[in-house]
Structures are given as C-alpha cells and as structure tokens.
Amino acid sequence: MHELSIALNLLDVAAEEAERRNIKSVEAVHIKLGPLSGVVKSALISAYDLAREHSPFPDSRLVVEDVPIVIYCEPCAAEQPAASIQQLVCPVCHTPSGKIVMGREMELTALEIADSEIEP
Amino acid sequence: MNTQTRLVQVRTKILKQNDVLARGLRQRFARDGVTVVSLVSSPGAGKTALLEALLGRLRDEFRVAALVGDLATDNDARRLARAEVPTKQITTGTVCHLEADMVAEALEGWNTGELDFLFIENVGNLVCPATWDLGEQLRLVLFSVTEGEDKPLKYPTIFNTADVAVITKADLADAVEFDADAANRSLQSVRPGIETLKVSAKTGEGMGALLQRLRALRGGGKQWAE
Numbered sequence: 001m002h003e004l005s006i007a008l009n010l011l012d013v014a015a016e017e018a019e020r021r022n023i024k025s026v027e028a029v030h031i032k033l034g035p036l037s038g039v040v041k042s043a044l045i046s047a048y049d050l051a052r053e054h055s056p057f058p059d060s061r062l063v064v065e066d067v068p069i070v071i072y073c074e075p076c077a078a079e080q081p082a083a084s085i086q087q088l089v090c091p092v093c094h095t096p097s098g099k100i101v102m103g104r105e106m107e108l109t110a111l112e113i114a115d116s117e118i119e120p
Numbered sequence: 121m122n123t124q125t126r127l128v129q130v131r132t133k134i135l136k137q138n139d140v141l142a143r144g145l146r147q148r149f150a151r152d153g154v155t156v157v158s159l160v161s162s163p164g165a166g167k168t169a170l171l172e173a174l175l176g177r178l179r180d181e182f183r184v185a186a187l188v189g190d191l192a193t194d195n196d197a198r199r200l201a202r203a204e205v206p207t208k209q210i211t212t213g214t215v216c217h218l219e220a221d222m223v224a225e226a227l228e229g230w231n232t233g234e235l236d237f238l239f240i241e242n243v244g245n246l247v248c249p250a251t252w253d254l255g256e257q258l259r260l261v262l263f264s265v266t267e268g269e270d271k272p273l274k275y276p277t278i279f280n281t282a283d284v285a286v287i288t289k290a291d292l293a294d295a296v297e298f299d300a301d302a303a304n305r306s307l308q309s310v311r312p313g314i315e316t317l318k319v320s321a322k323t324g325e326g327m328g329a330l331l332q333r334l335r336a337l338r339g340g341g342k343q344w345a346e
Contacts, residue, residue, distance in 0.1 A: 002217055002248035010134045017130045027125050031134065038250035038277040086273045087309050096312030100280075106251070108132045115124040 006039055006106070007047035010062075011055040013108050018056065021111075028061040028112035034105035035069055035085045063112070069103030138252055141220035145255025152233040155338050156240065158254055160278055161262035162271075163244030166288040166321060168196045170262065171239055173321035175203035177331060182236035187226050189218040189243045196241065206230070217248035220255060236338070246275040258337055264289040265298035269306055276310035283315070286330065290320040 014029050029048075033039055041064055048062040069082040073090035079101050083089045089096050133139055149156045159167045171186060178184045185206040188197045197209035210218060210226045223240060232238065240256060242249040261282035263271050266289055272279045279285065285307050293300070300318070307314055317333065319326035 002215075002251060005215065005217075005219070006134060006251070009137060013132050013134055013136055017132060021128060023128065030127065036277050036280055038247065038281075085276045085310070088312050089309070096308060098312040098314070106134045108130055108134055110127040110129050112125050112127050115126060 001043055001047070003039060003043040003047040004051060006044060007051040010048070010108060011051055011057070014060075014111060015056050017108065018111055023111060023113055026057040026060045026111050026113055028063050029057070029108065030063045030065065030110040030112060032065045032067050032105045032107045032109050034067045034103040036100065036103040037106040039106060041066070065109065067102055067105050070101040071097040072099040072101050073097050074099075135251065135253075138220045141224060142253035142255040145220060145224060146257070149232060149238070149255060149257065152235070154232045154235040154238050155258075155334070156238045156254075156256045157258045157260060157334065157337070158240040158242060158256040159260050159262060160242045160246070160249045160282065161244060161264075161288075162246045162267065162275075165244070165262045165264045165267065167241050167244065167262055168199055169321040170286070170288060170319065171200055171241055172203055173324070173327060174239070174330070174334075175200060175205050177327065178237060178334070179203065179205050183234060184237040184239070185230070185235050186239040186241065187223060188241045189222070191216070191243060212243060216243055216245050217252055218242050218254055219252050223254050237334070246271075246278050250278040250281045258283050258334075260284050260286050262286045262288050263303075265293045265303075266296050269299050269302035272303075272306040272310045279307065279310045279314070282311070284333065285311070285314050285316045287316065287318040288321065290318045290325050291323045293318075 018026055033041060045062055052058055052060055070079050071082050071088055073080045073095055075093050075095050076090060080090045083091055161167050175184055186200050187208050187210055189210045189212055190196055191212055194209040197207045200207045208226050210222050240254055259282045261279055307316055317326055317330050319330055
C-alpha cells in the first residue's frame with residue numbers, strides 16, 4: 001500500500017501551503033484525484049486518518065474530488081471522456097487514443113479553513 | 121462559535137517533492153550522458169532474469185550498472201553482480217515501491233558520468249511503483265506469458281505510465297497456450313499505441329530487438345515530470 005506515503009506527502013505539502021499563508025488551523029484538505037494516479041481513494045482516506053495525527057492538522061478531513069479520464073481524439077479533433085480506465089477509446093468515433101488530457105491528477109486544490117482564521 | 125468555513129485555493133502536486141527530485145535526477149542523467157531505464161512488473165515476471173540477460177549482452181559494448189529495489193533481500197543484486205557490472209541493492213523495508221530519493225541516495229558515491237546505461241529494477245508490484253517518477257528516460261513494464269493475457273486490464277495504471285511493454289518468458293508461450301493477440305488487445309486498450317516486444321531471457325528470443333531499442337534510446341530524452 002503506497003497510499004500512506006502519499007498521505008504523508010499530502011500533509012507535508014498542505015502544511016507548507018498553510019504556513020505560507022499564515023493559516024494555523026485547517027478543517028479539511030481538498031484534493032483532486034484522477035483514476036490514472038494509481039491511488040485507491042478509500043485506501044488514501046484511511047491512510048490520511050492515520051497520517052494526520054502527526055501533522056499540524058490532526059483533526060482535518062480529507063475531501064476527494066474525482067476527476068474523469070479525458071483523452072484527445074484526433075479524428076474528432078476534440079477532447080472526449082474515455083470509455084473507461086481499461087478502454088482509452090473515444091466514445092463518439094471509437095478510435096483509441098493514448099493522448100491523456102486529464103486523469104493522472106493527484107493535486108492539492110484547496111485548504112478549508114474556519115472563517116475565524118481570516119484576518120479582517 | 122463561528123462554524124462557517126471557506127476554501128483557500130491552492131494548486132500543488134501532492135508528490136511535488138518526489139517530482140522535483142526526479143527532475144533533478146533526469147537533468148543530472150542527461151548532463152552525464154547516462155541512459156536510465158527502469159523496469160516494473162509483478163513479482164516473478166522476470167525482471168532480474170531479463171536484466172541479467174541485458175547486462176551480459178550490453179557490458180561488452182557499454183558501461184552499464186544497475187540498482188535493484190527489494191523489500192528485504194539482496195538476492196537479486198547478488199544475482200546481477202554475477203554479470204560483473206556495478207550493482208547496488210536498495211532495501212525498501214516495508215515500502216512497496218522505489219521513490220526518487222531512494223535512487224538519489226543509492227547513487228551516492230557513484231559517478232554516473234562514467235556510465236552509459238543505468239538500469240533500475242523496481243520492487244515487484246503492479247500498483248505502487250506507477251505513481252513515482254524516478255528520473256528514468258524509459259520505463260519498461262514486464263508481463264510474462266504465464267500471468268494471463270488480461271493483466272493490463274487488471275492493472276491499467278502501471279501499463280499507462282510505461283513506455284514499452286515487454287512480454288517475457290516467451291519460451292513458455294506454447295506450454296501455457298498464451299494468446300498473443302488477446303494480450304496485445306489488452307495492452308492497446310489501456311495504453312493505445314504502446315510499443316510491445318516479446319522476449320525470452322532464457323533462449324534469447326527477441327533480445328536483439330530489445331537491445332536495438334535500447335541502443336536507439338541513447339541520445340534521446342524523456343520529459344515526464346513537469
């Protein structure tokens with residue numbers, strides 16, 4: 001299970017971003033996860049619950065936004081959602097495409113903080 | 121108590137630290153003129169056997185070395201050392217994959233400028249290694265004829281991060297009634313356009329084509345980390 005390594009990396013990156021913005025307390029950490037990231041969402045959430053205890057945000061939640069796999073289809077000259085992770089095929093013209101536009105994401109997107117954290 | 125919350129937008133890659141290190145490694149390898157090839161596969165697909173065969177054939181022509189990742193033993197590194205090229209074991213303990221910092225640490229004391237090829241054998245695992253960029257120029261994913269033609273469909277992500285699929289243990293294909301067409305359909309479904317080679321480290325079948333592919337790589341470049 002590599003999700004624990006990823007959770008630890010995530011908390012490091014989140015702590016760094018919070019420090020840069022002078023944020024003391026984080027309610028939730030929001031991430032984007034693509035199916036081609038190789039990360040199992042449920043395993044990452046469990047790993048996060050373990051890893052957060054030794055982080056600056058021991059009570060924080062992990063909020064995961066799933067993103068779809070999008071490929072670029074040459075014949076359609078357009079971005080199209082892939083049929084599935086096992087079929088990187090255009091749903092319109094059925095041409096396979098290895099050009100992945102979206103789906104590998106593993107990104108910290110936002111820190112959710114209490115309003116009281118915001119200085120007037 | 122005010123329970124209102126708000127979102128502070130940030131946009132940072134979770135594996136930023138690894139990606140930065142991997143980019144640094146890739147720059148170093150390019151500067152030193154060493155071609156770095158990594159191997160990923162399930163346990164037992166034949167990474168070490170293929171590496172033994174490759175090192176044995178390349179060492180007369182090039183300066184080659186290998187790093188070998190394993191959870192606990194150094195059996196593979198000892199096997200590869202018999203090819204009489206520099207090898208080093210990376211013992212990962214409980215970690216099921218290699219990360220860029222492990223590669224950087226293993227290379228301490230090595231002058232990569234004195235090498236033409238460096239091979240990195242990842243831990244045998246078709247899930248975890250997919251996520252980590254090691255600064256390699258080419259990633260080979262191995263898949264043996266004994267594993268079932270649908271292996272790529274079961275582990276699409278690792279096949280998706282690889283540049284070349286190497287079907288191994290070709291000498292056993294007939295015995296296990298390996299269906300090459302079905303395997304190719306699985307591969308092309310999860311990674312359209314992926315280059316595929318079929319080899320047997322034991323009989324040497326297909327090794328010539330793989331060696332040609334590696335020779336052609338020298339001088340090329342791969343941009344993986346952003």
